Amino acid sequence: MDLDAVRTFVAVVDAGRFQEAAAHLTITQQAVSKRVAGLEKELAVRLFDRTARGARLTIDGQAFLPHARELLRAEERAAASVRPGSRALRVDVIGRRLAPAELLRAFHRAHPDAELDVVTLFDADAAIAAVRSGAIDASFRALTRQPPADLEATRVYDEPLQLVTGPAHELAAARTVRPGLLAGHRIWMPGLVAGTEWAAYYDDLAAEFGLTIEATGPDFGTEPLLDTIADSATLATFVGELTRLVWPAHQDLRRIPVRDPTPVYPHSLFWRGDNPHPTLTALRAHLRSQRAGEGTWAPRWAS
Amino acid sequence: MDLDAVRTFVAVVDAGRFQEAAAHLTITQQAVSKRVAGLEKELAVRLFDRTARGARLTIDGQAFLPHARELLRAEERAAASVRPGSRALRVDVIGRRLAPAELLRAFHRAHPDAELDVVTLFDADAAIAAVRSGAIDASFRALTRQPPADLEATRVYDEPLQLVTGPAHELAAARTVRPGLLAGHRIWMPGLVAGTEWAAYYDDLAAEFGLTIEATGPDFGTEPLLDTIADSATLATFVGELTRLVWPAHQDLRRIPVRDPTPVYPHSLFWRGDNPHPTLTALRAHLRSQRAGEGTWAPRWAS
DNA sequence: CGCGACTACAACCCTGCGTTGTGCACCTAG
C-alpha cells in the first residue's frame, strides 16, 4: 500500500473534490485520480462516488477513512521516533521482561499520553555512554561504580531474587530458601555475558554465598531454559520477583523467594542533569528513590 | 515513507542479515541494501551497524522498530477494513456525536478487542438497503415502518430530549419544561434534511405539540449553531440527552430536560438475521432491548 | 440545449527501483 496514495485519499476526503486536493498536494488532478484509482484497485473496492460536484465517500470509503488517518499518524510517530529534538523519551532497560520494563509500564499506565521508546543496550557502560552523548535520555541499570559527574542517578528499585525450580528439585516444596543453603546446588543462567554489570552482580552473589552459577552453553532464550529446569532435579535458576515468566501448566515450576538475607538486584535510573525532556521529569517524579532495606544483600558497589 | 522499505527493515531485523531477508522477500541482497539505505536517508539516521556477521540495530533502529511494526499492523488493519469476509463489524450510526455512537463506545469499552468500523449513511432507508446488501452489518436508526422480513430489529434506547437555550432565553432558568409550553417558541434545527427519518420525527413532534421547528438556512455545524443560540433570547434547539456538546464557558448555555410527557427518540438496532459475525452477537447481547416507558412520547410509527 | 464543473482516459517522458556484476572489509582457520 502506497502511503502517498493514502495521503491523497485523505486529502480528497477533506477537500471534497479531486481538483482541490490536487492543488493542496501541488500535483495535477490527473495524478490524484491515478493515485486514488490505484488505491481502489489494490483494495478492490470503490472508495468514492464521483459526481459532477465532486467526490463523496462510499460506505467502504467511510470504513477505510479512520484507518487511513491512523496509518498516517503511525507514519508520523515512526518518523518522529528518530527525529532529533522533540522526540519521545528514549529509555534503556536491561530486558523487556524484567523489572525496569515493568516500572516503565506502570509509569505509562499513570501517564498514558507520555510517549516512550524503549531500547536495550549491551551493558551499563554502553548505556552511560549513550546517555552522555544524548542518544538516549535515561537508563535503568545497576551501577557498579559512581556515574560520571555530568550524570545524575537514583536507586529506584531493589528487586528481591527468587529461585525457579522444577517439581523434582530438592527444594521444590520449600516456602522460602536461605542463600547459604544453595551452596551445593547448581544454578544455571545461560544468558550471562561476561563483562556486563549483571554478570558482575551474579559473580559477587556467587562469591558471597559460595554458590555455583553456571553460564555455560548457548542462550536459546527463556522458554528452553524453563524446559530444562522443569525436567531437572538438580538445576535451578534465579529470576527477579517482577520478571515475567509464563510456562505450560504441566511443567509445574515453582518460584521460591530467597530470604535471610534477601539478595536484591539494585536497579538505578540515571540521566543527564541538563536534559529538559518533560517526560523525564514526570518519570523521575513517578519513581521514588529507595535505600537498601533491612535484611537484604546487595554487592558492595551498590551501596 | 515507503512501506516496502519499512517491511524490508523489519525483515532484516528478524533475519539478522540482509542476505537472508532478501531471500525471504525474494529480491536480491542489493535491493534490500538499497531499500534500507533509502529509509536511512529519508530518516537521516543510521538504522543498522553493518558487520561481517550481519546487521545489528543501532539505538535509533531499536527505537524505530516498534513503530515500524505498528505501521505495518496499521496497514494490515486498513486493508482488512475493506476486505470482504473476516472484516471488522461495520455499523451505521446517525451521527458520531449522538447517542448510538455513545452506545458503541460503551460497547467498545466493554469489549476492547472487538473491531468496529463506524459509518454514517444518508437515512434509515439507505441503511436498510445497506444492511440487506451486506455492505454494513448493522445500523442504529429510528424505524418509521416495519423493517423488511429478512431483517431483525430491536428497540435499544429511548433517548429523552433536552432543550438548549442561551442565558437570555425566557426558559433559561427553568429546571424542566413541558413540551406544550414550547408552542409559541422558535426551535431552530438547521441540520434537518427532508426525507430522513429524523426529520420525520421532528415533524411529528412539532405537529403533536404545536411547535414551530425551523430548518431554514444552511447547516454550518454544531458550533455556529450554539454560537447563535447563546446570543439569542428567542431561539432554542433540541438535543438528545446523550448528545456530546461542548461550548466555551462564556456562552453559558443550558440543557433543560423536557418532561410531562418526555419526548424520546426511539433508537433501534437492526441487522440481517443470517449474519454470523461474532461481534454482532456480542453487540446484541450488550444492548438490552427496551419498551416505551411511562410518561414518554414517541411518534406513532415507533410503537 | 449549451455551458460550467468535474473526473477519466491516452500518450509521452523521466525518475526511480530492481537486477547483474564487482569491489571491499572483516573474520577465521591453518
Added chain:
DNA sequence: CTAGGTGCACAACGCAGGGTTGTAGTCGCG
C-alpha cells in the same frame, strides 16, 4: 601471516510506474 569465506556497498543498465499535458465524457443547471 595469509588465503578463503562471508556479507554489505557501489556501479551500470533496463524497465515499470507515476507524473504531466491534452482531450473526452458525464452530470447538473439555467
